[in-house]
Amino acid sequence: MSTTTRGRADRRPSITDVAKRAGVSVGTVSNVLNRPDQVSDSTRDRVLVAIEELQFVRNASARQLRAGTIQTVGAIVLDIANPFFTEVARGVEDRLAADEYTLMLSSSDEDPEREARYLRLFEEHGVQGVMVTPSAGSLDALLALRDRGIDVVLLDTTSPVDDISSVAVDDVRGGALAVEHLVGLGHTRIAFINGPQTIKQCVDRREGVLAALTGAGLDPASALVEITIGSLNAEGGEEGVNRLLAAEGDRPTAMFCVNDLTALGALRALRAHGVAIPAEMAVVGYDDVVFASMLTVPLTSVRQPTHQLGWTAADLLLRQRSEGAAFQHQRVQFQPELVVRGSSDPSA
Amino acid sequence: MSTTTRGRADRRPSITDVAKRAGVSVGTVSNVLNRPDQVSDSTRDRVLVAIEELQFVRNASARQLRAGTIQTVGAIVLDIANPFFTEVARGVEDRLAADEYTLMLSSSDEDPEREARYLRLFEEHGVQGVMVTPSAGSLDALLALRDRGIDVVLLDTTSPVDDISSVAVDDVRGGALAVEHLVGLGHTRIAFINGPQTIKQCVDRREGVLAALTGAGLDPASALVEITIGSLNAEGGEEGVNRLLAAEGDRPTAMFCVNDLTALGALRALRAHGVAIPAEMAVVGYDDVVFASMLTVPLTSVRQPTHQLGWTAADLLLRQRSEGAAFQHQRVQFQPELVVRGSSDPSA
DNA sequence: GCAGGATAGTGAATCGATTCATAGCGCACA
DNA sequence: TGTGCGCTATGAATCGATTCACTATCCTGC
Numbered sequence: 078m079s080t081t082t083r084g085r086a087d088r089r090p091s092i093t094d095v096a097k098r099a100g101v102s103v104g105t106v107s108n109v110l111n112r113p114d115q116v117s118d119s120t121r122d123r124v125l126v127a128i129e130e131l132q133f134v135r136n137a138s139a140r141q142l143r144a145g146t147i148q149t150v151g152a153i154v155l156d157i158a159n160p161f162f163t164e165v166a167r168g169v170e171d172r173l174a175a176d177e178y179t180l181m182l183s184s185s186d187e188d189p190e191r192e193a194r195y196l197r198l199f200e201e202h203g204v205q206g207v208m209v210t211p212s213a214g215s216l217d218a219l220l221a222l223r224d225r226g227i228d229v230v231l232l233d234t235t236s237p238v239d240d241i242s243s244v245a246v247d248d249v250r251g252g253a254l255a256v257e258h259l260v261g262l263g264h265t266r267i268a269f270i271n272g273p274q275t276i277k278q279c280v281d282r283r284e285g286v287l288a289a290l291t292g293a294g295l296d297p298a299s300a301l302v303e304i305t306i307g308s309l310n311a312e313g314g315e316e317g318v319n320r321l322l323a324a325e326g327d328r329p330t331a332m333f334c335v336n337d338l339t340a341l342g343a344l345r346a347l348r349a350h351g352v353a354i355p356a357e358m359a360v361v362g363y364d365d366v367v368f369a370s371m372l373t374v375p376l377t378s379v380r381q382p383t384h385q386l387g388w389t390a391a392d393l394l395l396r397q398r399s400e401g402a403a404f405q406h407q408r409v410q411f412q413p414e415l416v417v418r419g420s421s422d423p424s425a
Numbered sequence: 426m427s428t429t430t431r432g433r434a435d436r437r438p439s440i441t442d443v444a445k446r447a448g449v450s451v452g453t454v455s456n457v458l459n460r461p462d463q464v465s466d467s468t469r470d471r472v473l474v475a476i477e478e479l480q481f482v483r484n485a486s487a488r489q490l491r492a493g494t495i496q497t498v499g500a501i502v503l504d505i506a507n508p509f510f511t512e513v514a515r516g517v518e519d520r521l522a523a524d525e526y527t528l529m530l531s532s533s534d535e536d537p538e539r540e541a542r543y544l545r546l547f548e549e550h551g552v553q554g555v556m557v558t559p560s561a562g563s564l565d566a567l568l569a570l571r572d573r574g575i576d577v578v579l580l581d582t583t584s585p586v587d588d589i590s591s592v593a594v595d596d597v598r599g600g601a602l603a604v605e606h607l608v609g610l611g612h613t614r615i616a617f618i619n620g621p622q623t624i625k626q627c628v629d630r631r632e633g634v635l636a637a638l639t640g641a642g643l644d645p646a647s648a649l650v651e652i653t654i655g656s657l658n659a660e661g662g663e664e665g666v667n668r669l670l671a672a673e674g675d676r677p678t679a680m681f682c683v684n685d686l687t688a689l690g691a692l693r694a695l696r697a698h699g700v701a702i703p704a705e706m707a708v709v710g711y712d713d714v715v716f717a718s719m720l721t722v723p724l725t726s727v728r729q730p731t732h733q734l735g736w737t738a739a740d741l742l743l744r745q746r747s748e749g750a751a752f753q754h755q756r757v758q759f760q761p762e763l764v765v766r767g768s769s770d771p772s773a
Numbered sequence: 774g775c776a777g778g779a780t781a782g783t784g785a786a787t788c789g790a791t792t793c794a795t796a797g798c799g800c801a802c803a
Numbered sequence: 804t805g806t807g808c809g810c811t812a813t814g815a816a817t818c819g820a821t822t823c824a825c826t827a828t829c830c831t832g833c
Contacts, residue, residue, distance in 0.1 A: 089574070
C-alpha cells in the first residue's frame with residue numbers, strides 16, 4: 078500500500094538541520110548552495126549528502142526576506158483564456174527568460190477588484206515590476222506602485238501619462254479599419270458588439286468606429302447600433318447577438334465584434350437564428366486568433382503582433398530596471414492589419 | 426512631468442516603521458492588521474493613518490516565513506494555451522476560491538524539465554499541495570514530494586499508485602470512441618496523429634485506438650498509420666499532416682488527432698493540400714474545445730467534462746488536507762463522450 | 774477600598790537563509 | 804623563526820511579520 082514514508086513531515090528540514098547532520102556550520106551550507114567553489118571538495122560532498130538524505134529544499138520565503146527582492150515580474154491580462162493574451166504572455170516569457178526572470182501571470186477577468194487584488198499580491202511578494210492591461214480607474218494605483226519602486230509597463234494600452242511606459246497596438250486605427258472595410262462593402266447600418274467603456278481597448282476601437290463612419294459621411298446615430306456586453310468572450314458574443322436580434326428597428330447588415338472570441342459566440346448565435354453570413358450579416362472580429370481562418374465562415378479580423386507586443390513590454394520593463402534613472406519612458410505603438418475573409422466579403 | 430515622487434524607494438516601509446510613526450509597538454500594528462477588534466478605536470485609527478501615510482504593504486515573505494505555510498496550491502498543466510486546460514484551470518480556481526485558497530498556475534509545455542523546475546519552485550514557496558498533469562518519469566519526484574508533506578493530486582491522468590489520488594477522463598475509452606466511429610463509417614485505413622509516448626494521455630488514447638481496431642477485426646499493422654509529433658498544438662498538427670501526405674503508401678481515408686488544437690492545424694494543412702473533408706479525409710479531434718463546432722467543417726470530437734475535472738481535483742486536494750490520515754485516496758474517472766459533426770460524417 | 778476580571782498594549786523570541794567580519798590553518802618566502 | 808597570504812570555515816546579525824507571555828489600566832461589585 079504505502080511506500081516508505083516518513084509520515085506527514087513535522088517540519089521541513091532547514092539549513093540548520095543540514096548543517097548539524099553534515100557537522101558544519103550553517104554558513105558553510107549556505108556557501109555550498111550559493112558559492113560552491115569556496116568550499117573544499119570533501120566538505121561540499123558531505124553537505125550534499127546531508128541535503129540528499131534530509132531531502133532538503135530551500136525555503137523561498139526566508140531567502141526572499143533576506144534578499145529583499147526576487148527576479149520576478151508580474152503580469153495581469155484581461156482574460157487568460159483568450160488566445161490573444163496567451164500569445165502575448167508567451168512573448169513576455171520569452172523576453173524574461175533571457176534575463177532569467179520568472180513570470181507570475183494572472184487574469185483580471187476584466188474585474189477591477191481582481192486586478193487590484195493581484196496587484197497587491199504581487200507587491201506583497203516583492204516582484205520587481207508589473208505589466209498590466211489595466212481597467213479604468215486603476216491608473217492612480219499604478220502610479221503609486223511605481224512610486225513605491227515597482228516598475229510598471231502598460232500592456233496593450235497606450236499610457237495616459239509621460240512617466241509610465243506602454244506597449245500597445247493602435248486600437249483606434251484597428252476599429253476604423255474594421256468599419257471602413259464594412260462601409261466599403263456598402264453597409265450603412267452596422268452593429269458594434271462592444272465591451273464596457275471601462276476597458277480602454279473598447280473605448281479606442283469605438284472611437285475608430287465612429288471616426289470611420291463619420292469619415293464616410295454616415296451619421297453614427299442612425300448607422301450604428303451599439304450593444305454593450307458584460308464579458309468579452311463567446312458567451313458575451315451570443316448574448317450580444319440575441320439582444321440585437323430581439324431589438325426593434327431595422328436589423329443591421331453588418332457587425333463588428335470587439336474581439337474574435339466574441340465574434341465566435343456571435344457567429345454561433347447568428348447561425349442558431351438562421352442568419353446567413355455574410356449575405357444577411359457581414360461579421361468582422363478582432364485579434365485574428367489561431368482559429369479565425371478556420372471557421373465555418375472564415376472570419377475577417379484585425380490582426381495584431383501579439384508575440385512582439387509581449388516581448389517588447391517585457392523588454393521595456395527590464396531595461397527600465399537596468400538603466401535606472403537614465404531610462405526614457407516611451408509609448409510603443411504597433412499598427413494593426415485587416416485580414417479580409419469570407420465572413421464579410423463573399424469574394425474573399 | 427513627474428508627479429510627487431519619493432524617488433525609487435530606498436526600502437519598503439516595514440511594520441516597525443509604521444509602529445514608530447503611530448507611536449505604538451509592532452505587536453499592536455500586527456494586531457490592527459490581523460485582529461482589529463482587539464485594538465481600541467483610537468489606536469486603530471492612528472495605526473491606519475500611519476499605514477496610509479507610509480503606503481505600507483505587508484511583506485509576504487516575512488509572513489510566510491513565520492507562518493510556515495500559505496493558503497496556496499500549485500497546478501502544472503501541459504499547455505496553458507490549450508482551451509481544454511484553461512477550462513480545467515477555471516474549475517480548479519472555482520473550487521479553491523470556496524476555501525480561500527490561491528492558485529499558482531504554470532504550463533510545463535510537455536517538458537519534464539520545466540515540470541520539475543516548477544515543482545521545485547512551488548515547493549520552495551511552500552504551497553500546501555500540487556495538481557499535476559505529469560510527464561513520464563516524474564512519478565518518483567511526486568511521491569517524494571508527497572512524503573515531504575505536500576499533497577499531490579494527478580490531473581487528467583489516472584494514478585499508477587494507490588496512495589496518490591487522481592482525477593481523469595477515460596482516455597482509453599475516448600480513443601476507442603473516436604476510432605470505433607471511424608471504423609463504423611467504413612474506414613479501414615486510419616491515420617493517428619499522436620504525441621510522444623512520454624505523455625500518458627497519448628499512451629492511453631493509443632491503447633483505445635488499437636483496441637477499437639482489433640475489436641473490429643482490423644490489423645493495426647496495416648490499418649493504422651501513426652505519426653508522432655513533437656508538440657500537441659496547431660503547429661504539430663500541420664507538421665503531422667505534411668509528413669503524412671509526403672509519406673509513401675496508401676493514403677489513409679480518416680484521421681484521428683490527439684486533441685483539437687492538433688486537429689485545427691491538421692485541418693489547415695489538409696486544406697492547403699486541397700484534401701476534401703470528410704470526402705477524402707475524415708477527421709476526428711479530442712476535447713471538443715469552444716471553437717470545434719464552429720469550424721469550416723465542424724469538427725467531430727471527444728468531449729470531456731473540463732470544469733468538473735478541475736473542480737474535482739481541487740476538491741480532492743483540499744479534502745485530503747482537511748481530513749488528514751482519514752482521507753481515502755481515490756481514482757476518479759469520468760467518461761468521455763463522442764460528438765459527431767461534419768468533419769467525419771457528411772450527414773451530421 | 775480592594776479583589777477579580779476584562780481590556781489594551783508591549784516587546785522579545787521566532788521562522789530560515791544569507792552575509793560578513795573573523796579566525797584557524799597551512800604554506801611560501803624572507 | 805616569523806610574517807603574510809590564501810584558503811576554509813565559522814556563527815552572530817539581519818530581513819519583517821507574528822505570536823504570546825506579560826504588564827498596565829480601568830471597571831465592576833461587594
